[in-house]
Amino acid sequence: MADNSTTVPPHHHHHPTTSAHHSHGGGMDGMMMSMTFYFGFKNVELLFSGLVINTAGEMAGAFVAVFLLAMFYEGLKIARESLLRKSQVSIRYNSMPVPGPNGTILMETHKTVGQQMLSFPHLLQTVLHIIQVVISYFLMLIFMTYNGYLCIAVAAGAGTGYFLFSWKKAVVVDITEHCH
Amino acid sequence: MHFIFSNEVVLLFDFWNVHSPAGMALSVLVVLFLAVLYESIKVGKAKLLHQAVVSVSILSSQQLTEETDQDSSASDSAPVSRARLRWFLCHFGQSLIHVVQVVIGYFMMLAVMSYNTWIFFGVILGSAVGYYLAYPLLSMV
Numbered sequence: 541m542a543d544n545s546t547t548v549p550p551h552h553h554h555h556p557t558t559s560a561h562h563s564h565g566g567g568m569d570g571m572m573m574s575m576t577f578y579f580g581f582k583n584v585e586l587l588f589s590g591l592v593i594n595t596a597g598e599m600a601g602a603f604v605a606v607f608l609l610a611m612f613y614e615g616l617k618i619a620r621e622s623l624l625r626k627s628q629v630s631i632r633y634n635s636m637p638v639p640g641p642n643g644t645i646l647m648e649t650h651k652t653v654g655q656q657m658l659s660f661p662h663l664l665q666t667v668l669h670i671i672q673v674v675i676s677y678f679l680m681l682i683f684m685t686y687n688g689y690l691c692i693a694v695a696a697g698a699g700t701g702y703f704l705f706s707w708k709k710a711v712v713v714d715i716t717e718h719c720h
Numbered sequence: 721m722h723f724i725f726s727n728e729v730v731l732l733f734d735f736w737n738v739h740s741p742a743g744m745a746l747s748v749l750v751v752l753f754l755a756v757l758y759e760s761i762k763v764g765k766a767k768l769l770h771q772a773v774v775s776v777s778i779l780s781s782q783q784l785t786e787e788t789d790q791d792s793s794a795s796d797s798a799p800v801s802r803a804r805l806r807w808f809l810c811h812f813g814q815s816l817i818h819v820v821q822v823v824i825g826y827f828m829m830l831a832v833m834s835y836n837t838w839i840f841f842g843v844i845l846g847s848a849v850g851y852y853l854a855y856p857l858l859s860m861v
Contacts (some may be wrong), residue, residue: 575834576734587827684833690827699819707811 579688586690587681601695606682610697611704612674618705620668627661721835724757729836732827733785748842751831754824755846756853761821772810797853 581599584591593599633649638645682690721850727744730737738747780803831839 575730576732576736578734680829682828686828686830694826695819695823698822699815702818703811703815706814 546706561626573684573685577686577688577691578664581689584685584687584690586685587678603689605719606679606690606693607697607700609675609682610679610694611701613672614684614698614701615705616675618674620665623661623668624665628663723835723837725837727836729839731834731839732830744838750838751828751842752846752849753772754831755801755828755843756850757825758821758828759847759850760854761824763858765817766820766858767817768810770815771808772814776803776810778782779806800824 581593581596583592583594584599585604586602593602635647635649637645638648679694683694727741728739729744729747731747732769738744780800783800783803828843832843
């Protein structure tokens with residue numbers, strides 16, 4: 541087994557076990573992180589150094605919080621898409637004369653769709669983008685705890701958020717725009 | 721932590737313990753298949769949505785034309801609710817597929833996090849193959 545040694549001193553108590561194989565819970569000597577899925581609620585560190593889950597009640601609260609965070613993430617994605625579509629209503633046409641084949645002048649029309657850099661919708665999109673990136677990294681880090689309950693909370697929250705927020709969006713979506 | 725070339729890795733679950741080159745090759749194939757599945761689910765969701773929109777709009781317009789031929793005093797809640805029920809089922813199925821997509825995406829992230837270079841190559845190659853195979857299907861209506 542490849543050793544993942546860390547230099548950060550562990551915050552939890554050392555269990556007096558000498559076995560080198562994986563055990564349930566987070567009490568491994570020298571291993572800060574579990575590298576396989578486990579179900580447990582003792583001594584689960586969540587994202588921040590003061591946030592440690594020790595009881596089943598705390599795990600239930602963390603489950604609900606992670607569930608809501610994943611739902612909020614899906615809602616934020618949908619909200620950003622609809623905001624973008626609404627703010628791109630302004631379409632600018634500008635025509636410029638270009639020389640034609642027989643010396644005639646043709647008018648060529650360019651169409652631009654977009655936002656100006658300093659407009660309020662673009663700034664709002666940027667702020668929402670930063671929030672979305674941060675929340676997506678938080679969800680990734682939560683999934684990285686390998687705690688089964690928290691991972692299920694992430695997946696269920698994402699599904700519920702998609703179900704609730706994409707309900708209306710799905711009716712007006714443009715089929716040709718793919719990929720998330 | 722850095723990428724290493726190794727024939728030993730523990731991947732995602734306690735029982736997925738790899739010691740030998742044959743096991744590593746098999747694990748790389750499984751991870752590759754997972755990545756292909758992930759890309760194809762993304763395309764599949766978009767196509768399903770398109771089919772659902774088309775079918776529900778056809779269904780509701782058919783029922784509305786039937787309704788106008790019949791007695792107009794009858795309430796039109798029945799055909800509308802059938803279309804809405806069908807739409808609800810389609811959307812519920814889409815949400816389940818979304819959950820599968822999220823979970824597989826996270827599994828691939830965790831597989832790369834094992835810092836095993838062979839697994840990483842498997843994920844990248846699987847994503848490439850999946851994208852190559854699936855995305856042309858998106859424009860085929």
